[in-house]
Amino acid sequence: MLTILGRNNSINVQKVMWTCSEIGCQTERRDIGGEFGGNNTPEYLKKNPTGQIPTLIDGKYILWESNTIVRYISDTYGDTPWQPKDKKICFLGHQWMDFYIASLHPAMTTIFWQLIRTPIEKRNESAIQHAHKKATILWGLVNEHLRKNSFILGPHVTFSDVPMGCAVYRWYNLDIKRANYYHLESWYDRLSKRHPYQENVMLPLT
Structure with missing residues (x-):
């Protein structure tokens, strides 16, 4: 337990x-x-x-x-395919997890906190716009990666989908404009069909 x-x-x-x-x-x-x-x-x-x-x-x-x-x-x-046995594949997964926390997370956090946890009269529109612009560029990198991959490491969902998978739910459920990233949205749609994702991630934004 x-x-x-x-x-x-x-x-x-x-x-x-x-x-x-x-x-x-x-x-x-x-x-x-x-x-x-x-x-x-x-x-x-x-x-x-x-x-x-x-x-x-x-x-x-x-x-x-x-x-x-x-x-x-x-x-x-964990076991395969969630936890790949090939260490080199695992480190590619760690790479994308670190990309999220170092690059994408700060921008997404700013957008989320400003729109969800900050009263309208206290919001910093300049900060929101700057973070939104940066997040759009970074999600574009993920979109390109997903052009040839159903999930972050290939055909199966793995541990490496988790950080950005949680963040992409917020991206598609915040009241913001979004670029037309077909592969990113398709990935989000695939995640959305998984019961563990539905039960633990697809919750009200508060």
Whole structure:
């Protein structure tokens, strides 16, 4: 049994829960963070000194940082095709995960926070426009990659689809203009047909 500490409307918690569901891991998720609080208590900070979510508890083993948790669960409990055996293919997956967190995530976070969690009168339109322009360019790179791939690493969904897969749900459900990226939208459509994705990612944006 894996214990996941974090609220389900967090994109980082969604990454972990989607991964667990795809693999078939038994999980217990506890609401922590946001309106639930609890992430700044001494007990929680002892597990995760950043005070962020999620935190994974696997027996006596504790891990934080969502992408690291996705990698750990996939490598420890996953099997092919979710977790490819070929290390070179796996590192291509890590490459795309790192591309997301280093390049695409900051822009997507700005758009999401400004449109969903910031009152209209306090929104920074300049920041939204700048982030939207950058995100559009970066999603274009993903679109080109998907021109010859059904999923990030080829014909099957894998751990590497998780970070951008969570973000692409937001991209297609935020009230924004979007470029006509056929391959990106087709990938999103394929993900949307998966029950683990529906149950853990396709949730109201709050």
